[in-house]
Amino acid sequence: MSESIMGASPRRVDGRLKVTGQAMYAADQHPQGMVFAYGVFSNVASGSIKSLDIESARRSAGVIEILHHGNFPQAFHSPPAQFSLEKVLTSTRIDEKRLPFEDEVIRYAGQFVALIIADTFEHAREAAYKVKVSYTDSRALANLKQGLQQGSPDDSGRGHKRGNPAEAFDAGVQTIDATYTTPVETHNPMEMHATVALWENNKLVVYESTQSVVVHRNTLAQIFGLPTERVEVRAPFIGSGFGAKLWVWPHSVAACAAAKVVGRPVQLVVPRAQMFTTVGHRPETQQRMRLAADAQGKLVSLRHESVNTRGMGDPYLENCAGMSASLYSCANVETSHATVPVNRGAPTSMRAPGAAPGLFALESAIDELAEKCQLDPLAFRQLNWAEQNEEEKLPWSGNHLREALAEGAKRFGWDKRNPKTGSMREGHEVIGYGMAQCNWEALRTPSKARVSLKSDGSAEAFCGVQDIGTGTYTVIAQCVSDLTGLPLNKIVVHLGDSTFPPGPVSGGSWVTASVLPAVAEATRAALTQLKGFAVSTDGGLADAKPDAIKVSNGKLESGTTSIAFADVLKRLKLSSAEGEGHTGMADTEKHAFGSFGAHFVEVRWDPGISRLRVSRVVSAIDVGKVINAKTSLNQVEGAIVMAIGMALFETTDYDERNAMPVNNNYAEYMVPVHADQPEIEVILLDYPDYNLNEFGARGIGEIGITGLAAAVANAVYHATGKRVRDLPISLEKLMSDEALQGTAIS
Numbered sequence: 001m002s003e004s005i006m007g008a009s010p011r012r013v014d015g016r017l018k019v020t021g022q023a024m025y026a027a028d029q030h031p032q033g034m035v036f037a038y039g040v041f042s043n044v045a046s047g048s049i050k051s052l053d054i055e056s057a058r059r060s061a062g063v064i065e066i067l068h069h070g071n072f073p074q075a076f077h078s079p080p081a082q083f084s085l086e087k088v089l090t091s092t093r094i095d096e097k098r099l100p101f102e103d104e105v106i107r108y109a110g111q112f113v114a115l116i117i118a119d120t121f122e123h124a125r126e127a128a129y130k131v132k133v134s135y136t137d138s139r140a141l142a143n144l145k146q147g148l149q150q151g152s153p154d155d156s157g158r159g160h161k162r163g164n165p166a167e168a169f170d171a172g173v174q175t176i177d178a179t180y181t182t183p184v185e186t187h188n189p190m191e192m193h194a195t196v197a198l199w200e201n202n203k204l205v206v207y208e209s210t211q212s213v214v215v216h217r218n219t220l221a222q223i224f225g226l227p228t229e230r231v232e233v234r235a236p237f238i239g240s241g242f243g244a245k246l247w248v249w250p251h252s253v254a255a256c257a258a259a260k261v262v263g264r265p266v267q268l269v270v271p272r273a274q275m276f277t278t279v280g281h282r283p284e285t286q287q288r289m290r291l292a293a294d295a296q297g298k299l300v301s302l303r304h305e306s307v308n309t310r311g312m313g314d315p316y317l318e319n320c321a322g323m324s325a326s327l328y329s330c331a332n333v334e335t336s337h338a339t340v341p342v343n344r345g346a347p348t349s350m351r352a353p354g355a356a357p358g359l360f361a362l363e364s365a366i367d368e369l370a371e372k373c374q375l376d377p378l379a380f381r382q383l384n385w386a387e388q389n390e391e392e393k394l395p396w397s398g399n400h401l402r403e404a405l406a407e408g409a410k411r412f413g414w415d416k417r418n419p420k421t422g423s424m425r426e427g428h429e430v431i432g433y434g435m436a437q438c439n440w441e442a443l444r445t446p447s448k449a450r451v452s453l454k455s456d457g458s459a460e461a462f463c464g465v466q467d468i469g470t471g472t473y474t475v476i477a478q479c480v481s482d483l484t485g486l487p488l489n490k491i492v493v494h495l496g497d498s499t500f501p502p503g504p505v506s507g508g509s510w511v512t513a514s515v516l517p518a519v520a521e522a523t524r525a526a527l528t529q530l531k532g533f534a535v536s537t538d539g540g541l542a543d544a545k546p547d548a549i550k551v552s553n554g555k556l557e558s559g560t561t562s563i564a565f566a567d568v569l570k571r572l573k574l575s576s577a578e579g580e581g582h583t584g585m586a587d588t589e590k591h592a593f594g595s596f597g598a599h600f601v602e603v604r605w606d607p608g609i610s611r612l613r614v615s616r617v618v619s620a621i622d623v624g625k626v627i628n629a630k631t632s633l634n635q636v637e638g639a640i641v642m643a644i645g646m647a648l649f650e651t652t653d654y655d656e657r658n659a660m661p662v663n664n665n666y667a668e669y670m671v672p673v674h675a676d677q678p679e680i681e682v683i684l685l686d687y688p689d690y691n692l693n694e695f696g697a698r699g700i701g702e703i704g705i706t707g708l709a710a711a712v713a714n715a716v717y718h719a720t721g722k723r724v725r726d727l728p729i730s731l732e733k734l735m736s737d738e739a740l741q742g743t744a745i746s
Helices: 015-019 121-128 144-150 165-171 213-223 250-262 272-276 355-372 377-383 401-412 472-484 511-534 565-571 629-648 708-720 731-735
Strands: 035-041 047-053 063-067 112-118 132-137 160-162 174-182 194-200 203-208 231-234 266-269 285-293 299-310 333-341 424-426 429-441 447-454 459-462 491-494 550-552 555-558 561-564 576-583 594-606 611-622 679-684
Touching (some): 035 121, 035 272, 047 112, 063 121, 063 250, 112 121, 112 250, 144 299, 144 333, 165 333, 174 355, 203 213, 213 231, 213 250, 250 266, 285 355, 355 629, 355 708, 377 401, 377 429, 401 611, 401 679, 447 472, 447 565, 459 472, 459 511, 511 555, 511 565, 565 576, 594 708, 611 629, 611 708, 629 679, 629 708
Parallel strands (some): 203 231, 299 333, 611 679
Antiparallel strands (some): 047 132, 160 333, 174 285, 194 203, 424 429, 429 594, 447 459, 447 576, 550 555, 555 561
């Protein structure tokens, strides 16, 4: 395999389209005759619609139709529990189980109660403000605390137990029993959710900001009672999603129904305020950690109990304890998960679902236990490294965590850390060093692809996966280039269309590991067909044997004779040589798969002006083979910044009196800005994992956010002596004179 392209740092092949404005996102699509939809959203979080006065809105300029519970066209539920990784190409999924306008019950603030369709966006929005809704209001559950007070949490049935953790905890020499909480986080990609829907000859065509054109198509087909062949979903470019765009949300269904009712294409863009209510979020969590170690600092018991909020009628599990069962070596482990319904929209996956909040709790507790054992946090983790996956009782396919710990510590200068809190200073600033391990599962799902070698000397690759800004276009082009020798500027990649060979969901950090093997198989199949053409009478290599023909630089070579791909096809007056590929799941019976790493963080705290900042991050990550160094570094760096937001800034707040969101805008929902960016160094170990796929690649999009919030919290403790167990780490918490001991919500 050519190292010149696989593992190099070519620029994104779609980059020019994006910087010149030629890349067309969902809301950029304007089919002929398109009209606009705008939602009317509930301003209570619990109750029912008593009356809906639409007469003034109906008389408003440009209004074509107003949809609501009383006139919404028939739609069907998507079958429950249909999504699975093994059957991802035929799966369906919807997080908010209730269809838009299905009934008049209000389950959360910001729920659709009506939809205006008008000739312009401005007219639709103006009319929406004229709709008058009255409600029968009922008490809303605004947060996890109120949900727990209302009733016991629902056991998810998902957990793990080995050994006798309770008995081992009681016998432990050093123990930690602490509770950690994380708030609601909202995805907020710059591209808001958008749908452009049209019906052509009883076929539904949808331009959608989705992370899965295939699952989206399958789900809409179920909802509208159509065969999948009569639904087409297109998403050539996505302005990121972070998990919020994985599945079908009410706006997409509403836009499709509206287009059917008015007989014209309809565009529906979700307003920023409703990006906080009706398209998912990371749920609120409470996690109790009970850890015990022996006299040498070896873990003897680990218990991780997690509770998360969910929507009314929308089951969702945040798998916070998922990594706790295998990241450390421990004979006695128990994990459990439970959920509590509250009056918020349905939660959904957010970058590294489960692991991001879960490793905040685990890695914070590990630091606390290391201090009790009077061990350096790095030494404690090295001592408790898991040689195999003790949950699955399988050897790791590849685990270079020890090297990541050592290399990260060396580059960071961990050996200069004075263990005494508040002891490291520079000028007015107190310096804190903290660290944490990071972890994410390594997965591979089924995928199909098609590759065409063209008579004009180019190649085309087709796959029904989508590029959400991570570089999928580029790594697929690299794969075709590697096998054909064609330069990247001769390779055109087509993604984001459900009519293409079906590809996986762009989530879970599995796209590269899943799609590249299918693209490689398709490329080889196209080359095999081309070789067959070449050995025909007029093909140019008539005396050669197909198996003996070599491929190099876009040419077929046999002995001293070589002929360009295009010339073979031109001689035979053929347009192309075609190949298809189909790959499946990884073999999980012999190995456990995962990616591992370590974050080292420096914070600086100026108590005189109450300023806290993350000044430096060094992250060493073991993610298998690095296919594109540039996009890989981009992914980890972006995840680190997102994790700083999780640690210091982000929380979606709700009024405790009525469950209304109070900071559902970009002015008050705090995220890191340029002034908050630390010095970042990312080390990619680059050890191929050939048990997962032929390229040795594992996912990289998720792992960078895991563990980093804990590393920040641990660094803050080292600087200030205050252990913050409740995210985000706000200035108010650091300025408080009270000891910050996390307590369970009851």
